[in-house]
Amino acid sequence: MLRKIRLTLAILCFTLITLLFLDFTGILHGWFGWLAKIQFVPALLALHVGIFVGLVLLTLVFGRIYCSVICPLGVFQDVIARMGKRGKKLPYSYSPALSWLRYGMLALFIVALVASIGSVAALLEPYSAYGRIANNLFAPLWQWGNNFLAYLAERADSYAFYRTDVWIKSIPTFLITVGTFIVLIILAWRNGRTYCNTICPVGTTLGFLSRYSLFQIRIDADKCNKCSLCARNCKASCINFKEYKVDNSRCVACGNCLEKCNRDAIGYKFRYSKTPTKQVEAEVVGSSESSEPQNETRRNFLSVAALMATTSLLRAQEKGDGGLAVIVDKKIPKRTTPIVPAGALSLRNMAQHCTGCQLCVSACPNQVLRPSNNLMTLMQPEMSYERGYCRPECTKCSEVCPAGAIKPIDTAEKSAIQIGRAVFIKQNCVVLTDEVECGNCARHCPAEAILMVPLDADKKNSPKIPVVNEERCIGCGACENLCPSRPFSAIYVEGNRMHRVI
DSSP, X not given: OHHHHHHHHHHHHHHHHHHXXXXXXXXXXXXXXXXXXXXXXXXXXXXXXXXXXXXXXHHHHHSSHIIIIIOHHHHHXXXXXXXXXXXXXXXXXXXXXXXXXXHHHHHHHHHHHHTTOHHHHHHHOHHHHHHHHXXXXXXXXXHHXXXXXXXXXXXXXXXXXXXXXXXXXXXXXXXXXXXXXXXXXXXXXXXXXXXXXXXXXHHHHHHHHHTTOSEEEEEOTTTOOOOOHHHHTOTTOXXXXXXXXXXXXXXXXXXXXXXTOSSOOEEEEETTSOOOOOOOOOOOOOOOOOOOOOOOXXXXXHHHXXXXXXXXXXXXXXXXXXXXXXXXXXXXXXXXXXXXXXXSOBHHHHHHXXXXXXXXXXXXXXXXXXXXXXXXXXXXXXEOOSSOOOOTTOOHHHHHOSSSSSOOOOHHHHTTEEEEEEEEOGGGOHHHHTOOOOOHHHHXXXXXXXXEEESSTTSTTOXXXXXXXXXXXXXXXXXXXXXXXXXXXXXXXXXXXXXXXX
16 A cells, blocks of 8 residues: 555656646646755755755655655656566565765765856756756657647647747757666666666765664564565665665665565564564465566657658748748857846856756746756756747746746846846848848837937938947847847847846
8 A cells, every 4th residue: 555655646746747847838837836846956955944854854754755756767767667677577686785886976966066066966966867858858759749739730720739849959968868868777777776876966865864764664584584575676676685684775665575575574664663573384375476467668650750750841831931031040149158047146046056957948938048058057057049038027937946046036026137238249230231221129129228329420311220228238138039130140148147136
């Protein structure tokens, strides 16, 4: 019963957290966004004392329940381990703890956090690692499926679905995600929870606490006949049946061992309860494991290929201006200072708190957030305006951030926060290059920070070019995004290292 309850809660949490990264409509965040906020490291960085203390108390009472129920990366490993286990009656075996590696990785993680080396911390943090997998690998498949349904709906004159762009937001982050995914698959497939018990800093921290938990997996030496069924079904490889011991620093209380014992010799018990000493009568117990149904899940490669082909065709149709001219994609300008969202306060605050989970990137409806390619802030979000601009009425990223890297703000506050300022590049402006009237930047500036003035004040019909009032500019990027100049905009936003209220 305990195992069934654990499995139900784990599947529920895992599914909802995954959907948070897949949902590009933003609907689910209002209902289940708290699941991201109860993750261990984000709660610690956001200084959510109540959540952090609650997770510590949960571990001190029940052991590493967090790892087997709440942590999405832990549950993901269980799914992979279960697939690798199929066809193997006794897939695992006891292995001693690699304490030097566990505590070495924990020390590296702590040093990275203190030194604000976000790329290292983000690489090791389990929730963020799964977030990048969901955002970079699962989300495109989800979006292709949505686009295919939208394509069919359009043919039926229905607007139940709408198409969304599928694109790689950062090649370095994508490659790191693929590498992480492959490593996790190999480790979990071959030996269950190897990553959790050798690399994960959260697992090591909670493992230290779970040594003293009130409820633990315990072996009754009087009943045990050393059949090794418990140890060979333990994906944490923490049961030493020969010495009747369980390494509770690695045990995640999954309950797999409990249902395998035919002599009731292992149980999830109160730590200070006395173990019964009654001898068990000698008997021959025939143990037979029911073979699990081999319901192999197969991917339909033809369907995936069709979705990809359909999306590519639709995107190809959008590259032309009514079929008359090719629209050149905009290129990212070389910014001296990166731009981070309103609510981030400063580049330093972002570097100190962000774990690179990509939840804000997934939730951004304007497609202005993407992972950084800078080595020190690798995988942390930055803003760029080639595909959209940061609308003053949108506060999605501040609503979903679980780590305190982007503080919650309302629309009134956002409209008064300057995250950057617009810079005009005269030689790129179409007024000079194409000798046409424009004024697009001034028309669409929500802060009215751009004024069109004559290029030559002495000429009566002189074409007009923009002048930026830096005191009013909030750095939203509307001017950069809507500028018709290609491939580089004639006006772009330079970030502020520290945001200021205007």
